[in-house]
Amino acid sequence: MLQTLSIKQFAIIDELEIQFGQGLTVLSGETGAGKSIIIDAIGQLIGMRASSNFVRHGEKKAIIEGIFDIDDSKEAISILHDLSIDVDEDFLLVKREIFSSGKSICRVNNQTVTLQDLRKIMQELLDIHGQHETQTLLKQKYHLQLLDNYAENTYKDLLDKYVVTYDKYKAKKKELEDLESADQALLQRLDLLKFQYEELQEANLLEDEVTQLEIDIKRIQNSESLSLALNNAHVTLTDEHAITDRLYELSNQLQSISEILPDKYDRLKEDVDQFYYTLEDAKHQLYDDLTNTEFDEQYLNELESRMNLLNSLKRKYGKDINELIIYQDKMADEINKIENYEESTAQLRQEIDDLYHNVIELGEKLSKERRKVAQSLRNHIVDEIQNLQMKDANLEISFKTLDVPNREGIELVEFLISPNKGEPLKSLNKIASGGELSRIMLALKTIFVKTRGQTAILFDEVDSGVSGQAAQKMAEKMKGLAKHIQVICISHLPQVASMSDHHLFISKNTSADRTTTQVQELTGEERIDEVARMISGASVTKLTRQNAKEMIEQNHKS
Incomplete structure (x- = not known):
């Protein structure tokens, strides 16, 4: 989990240090206060692309440091050992310096690492989910990745064997194509x-x-x-x-x-x-x-x-x-x-034919295993999304045979959904609203976070477009996730804020012609005031304060 975040000269942030705790942490504040900038800063620690625009105007460089508790992440510790990085199996110090030139330096436990190695380490610790990531649900290839991830090791050996056979098949096809396309050139080469x-x-x-x-x-x-x-x-x-x-x-x-x-x-x-x-x-x-x-x-x-x-x-x-x-x-x-062109091509064609049949045979076995897992995943997703105020929603995982097999298999996999009773199953990009996509993605995160072994997840306004009972259910779902993993969430929903274990208020202050972002942990009356502001969206009244207080008390009883 992320314990401490230190940010210096990053965007409109002058200097900031935030302590994060276990459970659910909510970041709230007015639009433009700098909530997403904090998420961008954390993104630099997991290896997202750096930009000179991140460096505060007039400064030479921005510095972001994070201290992570890695005691529960055996995968991250194993990767650190493989990279010959000194390891304290309790804490990990990650530092990213971004220069005004656009270049950046990554350090892990004070050892310089490549951006690729940083990403390899941090993907085992922390996941950032923003509104843009929801759009990946609309891509069919992502659906197959979700299915294979859910399967974990159920058919890993079979999938590996399929990929190896497919690669051999493609290599032989390329060899034949080279021979056939270079007929005249072959004589000159001979x-x-x-x-x-x-x-x-x-x-x-x-x-x-x-x-x-x-x-x-x-x-x-x-x-x-x-x-x-x-x-x-x-x-x-x-x-x-x-x-x-x-x-x-x-x-x-x-x-x-x-x-x-x-x-x-x-x-x-x-x-x-x-x-x-x-x-x-x-x-x-x-x-x-x-x-x-x-x-x-x-x-x-x-x-x-x-x-x-x-x-x-x-x-x-x-x-x-x-x-x-x-x-x-x-x-x-x-x-x-x-010199034995005809004989060589005939032999190659036979090898290609044999490999193709092996690909199809392995692909069919792989399809059977995937379909078994798909049924379990489908049931799991439906349970989760129906629990998020989509009670009449139905989802199926479709398998469509490809005309030509590819490296992933012999079928296309797609999630089809019917959000309301009586509606036909359709592609997500044709029928799902923003709020529905947010809930589906949260349902998927709930399923996959428990199997990936990460220690923290960040949601950047994943609850956008959701209100009422659906918002309450999403808040409960995030709270449930936070029992297994640290959850940090930017949210405008009072239901989510009132459910949090920690509430951080982000604000910006302008003085001496400079704008800076500040963070304050809210407790007691301050927290009630902020939840009331989130409820009313305008001036806080005695009634909205009472509602906010009751909401916080009720959510912390359940």
């Missing part, structure tokens, strides 16, 4: 491939050959100094003062000592003997290299010519020798495919 393949074949490339060539060329080029060094080393081990002779004598002396002092010098004698044999081996190796070291100009020319050829091939193809060997094998495969 000539080029053959020329290149024969050139590389003739070069008889070997792995790591360049490294060995460099060693051999250096050896021959330095044969005179190498021969001298080898000779001197060999003489050191073979002349009348050779160290090997002295070591041999030392070994015999140690043997005599060991016969008198058993065990004490045995290890030393073993070390001396080992060193003696090592030098003896070195003596023979030096002699072999000495007899084989001579300046061979012809051999040097051959090596340099070979090196020039390899360097030329590397420059020509833009690859090192090991890569050219792999490229050579790939060319052989491609040449074989082109």
